[in-house]
Amino acid sequence: MGTMKDRNVKEGHLTPLEISACLDSPETLAASRTAHLRSCPECAHMVAQLRFLQGSIRSLPRQAPAVDFASRVQRELRRSGRRAAWRAEAFPRRVAPFALAATVVIAIGVWLGGMIAQPSPASPDGQRFSYLAVFAPSPFGYPCEDRAICNDTRNGL
Amino acid sequence: MAPTDDYHYARLSRRGDARAFGELVRRHQKRIYNHLLRMVGNQDEAAELAQEVFLRAYRSMPTYRPETPFGAWVLRLAANAAVDLLRRRKVVEFVALDACSEPEDTDGDPEMLCAQAQLRRLLERAMQALRPAERELLLLREYEDLSYGEIAAVLEVPEGTVKSRVARARMALLECYGRIGESKTRVNPAKQPEQT
Numbered sequence: 001m002g003t004m005k006d007r008n009v010k011e012g013h014l015t016p017l018e019i020s021a022c023l024d025s026p027e028t029l030a031a032s033r034t035a036h037l038r039s040c041p042e043c044a045h046m047v048a049q050l051r052f053l054q055g056s057i058r059s060l061p062r063q064a065p066a067v068d069f070a071s072r073v074q075r076e077l078r079r080s081g082r083r084a085a086w087r088a089e090a091f092p093r094r095v096a097p098f099a100l101a102a103t104v105v106i107a108i109g110v111w112l113g114g115m116i117a118q119p120s121p122a123s124p125d126g127q128r129f130s131y132l133a134v135f136a137p138s139p140f141g142y143p144c145e146d147r148a149i150c151n152d153t154r155n156g157l
Numbered sequence: 158m159a160p161t162d163d164y165h166y167a168r169l170s171r172r173g174d175a176r177a178f179g180e181l182v183r184r185h186q187k188r189i190y191n192h193l194l195r196m197v198g199n200q201d202e203a204a205e206l207a208q209e210v211f212l213r214a215y216r217s218m219p220t221y222r223p224e225t226p227f228g229a230w231v232l233r234l235a236a237n238a239a240v241d242l243l244r245r246r247k248v249v250e251f252v253a254l255d256a257c258s259e260p261e262d263t264d265g266d267p268e269m270l271c272a273q274a275q276l277r278r279l280l281e282r283a284m285q286a287l288r289p290a291e292r293e294l295l296l297l298r299e300y301e302d303l304s305y306g307e308i309a310a311v312l313e314v315p316e317g318t319v320k321s322r323v324a325r326a327r328m329a330l331l332e333c334y335g336r337i338g339e340s341k342t343r344v345n346p347a348k349q350p351e352q353t
Contacts, residue, residue, distance in 0.1 A: 017320065019322075020327055050327055053330060054327075056276065057284075057295060057300055058300065059294075064190075073212065081175065110260065
């Protein structure tokens with residue numbers, strides 16, 4: 001048996017679509033194609049083979065799933081329903097807006113804190129706030145890392 | 158299957174009625190299970206996948222449109238699940254269905270029954286040798302006996318596309334069957350088993 005491609009290049013034979021149509025509704029085939037089918041043993045054989053396979057697929061046995069299949073699905077549904085309910089209880093929807101608001105407030109706080117603790121060098125008041133960097137290491141004997149600032153502060157006081 | 162009843166139970170299920178959904182499961186379980194069994198070729202996997210499909214269907218009920226037949230909708234979920242599974246497997250392995258086939262009919266000519274069983278095994282091997290998409294189409298068309306329009310609805314592709322794909326799948330099956338059966342037996346329409 002040649003491949004379908006080999007067959008398709010031969011002129012005059014029924015195309016796969018036409019052969020398929022023969023299985024579904026032969027009456028839809030054009031008269032000229034029906035005439036070809038009657039006179040062409042190759043096409044007729046192919047249609048017969050496909051009819052045989054079609055019948056064989058239809059007659060494949062059908063099996064029932066396990067007798068407790070539906071009840072197992074229901075059990076699983078109940079279990080997943082309980083899980084969903086537990087999640088809903090643990091984090092009720094009305095809490096969500098408050099949680100979101102709290103997150104935003106914390107984020108703004110962190111951002112503002114960062115602005116204060118790390119002033120821009122271009123800022124004229126930058127030096128005044130630099131003493132807030134309390135964790136900066138100071139050399140031994142000097143309480144303040146930047147003596148100029150400390151002196152300014154003391155002078156100011 | 159009564160579609161109107163399906164509609165009623167599907168509407169109840171959409172409101173979260175698990176009992177009504179259970180009724181839908183009972184109505185469609187055999188069809189879904191058999192489709193998956195023919196697709197994946199393994200009873201345990203088919204049963205597990207069928208359960209997963211129904212659970213997914215229940216969770217997706219809020220998005221289900223009642224004007225779509227429930228059977229077609231859940232069959233679409235099953236078809237997608239089967240193709241996904243086969244894709245995950247990567248290698249399309251051949252799994253003989255002999256072990257999970259129903260017992261043979263013991264009435265009749267033993268020689269004839271043996272020949273029929275052999276032809277069925279060949280057919281099953283040829284089906285397994287097809288690409289999953291081709292197998293799916295043939296199962297929907299021949300095994301499920303769906304119309305082209307129904308298949309188009311299940312697969313969400315135009316009807317014309319379904320027709321041409323089914324035609325190609327039929328040709329592919331014929332080639333596979335011929336190749337596999339070449340050394341054993343030839344297609345013999347005279348021995349065609351009776352359709353049920």
